[in-house]
Amino acid sequence: MNEPSPSLDSQQAIEIARSAVTEKQLSDSAFTNLQRWLTEPQYAPYQAALLQLIEDRDFGTLDTYFWEVIPFGTGGRRGLMSDLGSATINERTIAESAHGLAAYYKKASGNETGKAAIAHDSRINSNRFARIAASVIAAHGLTVYFYKTSRSTPELSFAVRHLGCDVGAMITASHNPPSDNGFKAYWSTGGQVLPPHDQGIIDEVYQATDVPMLDFDQAVEQGLIKYIDEDVASEYRSSVIAQSHSTNRDLNGLFSPLHGVGETSVFHVLQQVGFDGVKRFEPQCEQNGNFPNVPDQLPNPERTEVYQPAIALGNETGAEIILASDPDADRLGVCARNEAGDFVHLTGNQVGALLADYVLQKRHTAGTLTPDHFVVETIVTTPLIAAVSRAANVRIINNLLVGFKYIAETMDEEGPCKFVFGTEESLGYLAGEYCRDKDAAIAALWICELAAELKSEGKTLLNRLDELYIEHGYHLEGQISKTCKGSSGNEQIKQLMKAFRQTPPQKMGNLTFTLVRDYQNLEIRALPENSPSETFSKPQGNVLMFEAQAEGSPLTVQLGVRPSGTEPKIKFYYFAQAGVTDPAQLAETKSGVLTTIEGFKQALMDWIDQTLETS
Incomplete structure (x- = not known):
């Protein structure tokens, strides 16, 4: 960053900031965090810029940058990017996040060595932040396995399990605006960190002073950072494809990765199994963290607006289904045609109910279901899935807090071999044992299989949904x-x-x-x-x-x-x-x-x- 030349020293700046708190221009929490960055030596590279902001009385910016120490929420640390600040995603908070993960792992395990997997999506700064995270974790003595190119979040979860890693990190902000990025932390199960690990990591983050860091390229040369090759990605796709329940592939559609990484997972899986009629929606395929061709530059497949460009083309080409994954390809949205020929956006609850019914019907026919098998959903996901599950005589576990990490935890607690399907209303779906996070690829595979089978019967996804309503309310x-x-x-x-x-x-x-x-x-x-x-x-x-x-x-x-x-x-x-x-x-x-x-x-x-x- 360009170094400003402020006339204040740190103590003068603190007094000005203290006065701003009294005048309600700065929050108490921002002052507390700002004081640390002004006085502690690890933040010395940022102090000139801070002094300039205080000299300029830019308290609105300072409050935005410092009002909290960005926490580990349901999806890790995520927020606005800036050059500095405890409440934003920047080089320092990414380095502290990686340090906290590695330091806590060593303390909790008692090991000084271990293995970590790291991946990143195609967001602005994702590659740079991933390299910083890898350099910090390698400096802690862990061997880092690093996806060289942009990949999906479920591919990171798969790599943690497949490579026998102790921890993992994914640089992404999911479906947030272009201004945001984030850090998702994973444990050895391949699932996102759970209590008490999340608090243990944030404690290490807050206590961080000097964060160790190696030179990334030198660490690669020394074998401390190893690139994950295409073999791992191929194994991931094979694991998704192994969950297939149908050979019917007659379906015309469009798929959009919304300028994210979904082509590496979702589209490759669909092509590999033979859904040749599902084409890429080219205007939104370029990996671009500004999301230029997504309406409002908000790449959230829960928003009906994101589908309008693809719908316009789909109406010209006779598409029967439109799919969209979010930028890190762990969520999938679906639009299907109604009887009037118009595209209807299905909610995550509707897709979840259709997929639960699909897999339960298939496994019942195959004779691979028992009353010990279970379906998992969160407390804010549709009760229709519970009704479908009970009708199929399998267990429904539906008392989970929001966060796919709790579905992953339940998989392991109850036994992965009895796990049938997990879902949450915000377009998250998972099946199989290959992964411990939601995956747009498995959802796309199943929804396309279901749509193709219904098409062969003269029905649509919406027709099947109505049948479920008649049966279950x-x-x-x-x-x-x-x-x-x-x-x-x-x-x-x-x-x-x-x-x-x-x-x-x-x-x-x-x-x-x-x-x-x-x-x-x-x-x-x-x-x-x-x-x-x-x-x-x-x-x-x-x-x-x-x-x-x-x-x-x-x-x-x-x-x-x-x-x-x-x-x-x-x-x-x-x-x-x-x-x-x-x-x-x-x-x-x-x-x-x-x-x-x-x-x-x-x-x-x-x-x-x-x-x-x-x-």
Whole structure:
């Protein structure tokens, strides 16, 4: 970075920053972290730039850069990139993350040596950050296995397991904007780090002073960093393909990696098994961290907008399905044609239900299912999957906190050989034993197989979904989120969680709330009294799940509330269920449920706005 020439010294800068706290221009937490960076020797390379920002009284920027020590959330450390700051992704925080992972591994294992795998996606700075992480971990005495080219997150998880590594790291910010990047930490299972490891790593990060680092190229020459070759990637793809349950390949479609790495995994798998009719959507295939041809440059396959360019081409070419993976190719989104010929974006809950039903039907026919087999989902994933699983006479484990790492943990606790399928509502899916993180490639393989089989029967994915509704009841789910950035946004999220917990709403639209399950306090409270009626033991996390009943209707609705672990958002999940006694009533049921939910959503946002205004 260019070295500014500020006139302040560190002590003067601290006093100015202290005054900014008094004047509410800088948060207390930002001041605490800023003081460390101004006084501790490991941050000396950044101090001139900091002094200049303080001299310029740029407290808004300083608060953004320092309001927190960027934590390990549900998807690792993720956030805005900058040249400096404890709350952002930069060379120092990446180096500290790698140091924390290696130092904690050595302390927890008692070993001074070990093996680590590292991969990166195609985001801005991902390769540079991955090289820094590799150089730090190698300096700790671990042999590093390094993907030379951009790869998917599930390929990193696979490499950790396949190469017998003790830890792993993936440089990615998943579906975040171009401004962001991140660091995902993995343990020897191939899954993301879980408690207590995550806290142990962040403790080492916070205590980091001088971070050891080797020269990357010299470490490669000395064999301390070894490149992962194509053989490992080929083994990964073979492991995905081994999960195939059909040979029907007659399907026309488009696949977009949204300028990410999905071509290395998703598209290669589809081509290798013979889905020749599924073509690349070329305008979004170039690996480019600016995501130039994705609407709004937001490469999240949960957003319907990202599919519009591919839909335009799909309408010209007669495509029957459109697939999109996020930049690190661990999530998959799907659009399918309805009977009117229009493309409909399927939610993660709908795709998860279709895939669960598909694999359970296939394995039942093959005679490879027993009552000991199990399907796993999180507490904010559709109850339809539980209904499908119970109908297939397999276990459903659906009391997990948000985060695919908990699905991976459950796989290992319950026995991978009995694991059938794991899914979460945010487009995450996994099957098989080859990996311990969600994988867009296995989802693409199965959804294409299912679509091709349905096509041979004159049906579509949407037809099959309606059949599931008729069998198990109509389910409508969705998510709303409110973005709250920086330290002030963090306070807003805390205020909303407090209000939902202490003074919850009694009604929203024509829905009346009857109880709330509080996963932080581990109790169920009756509403409107908000008085405890029952306790439970797990899982524990900052999540609230409300139950509501519609007036004069058998419709039941659940509302989940939680702060995001990877983005500056508070998320609201709704789940509506209504019985369908007659197939002819399905369309009317859908319309009635949608009307109720639209009123509920508006009332929810009004309540949120009012709560923030009065707090």
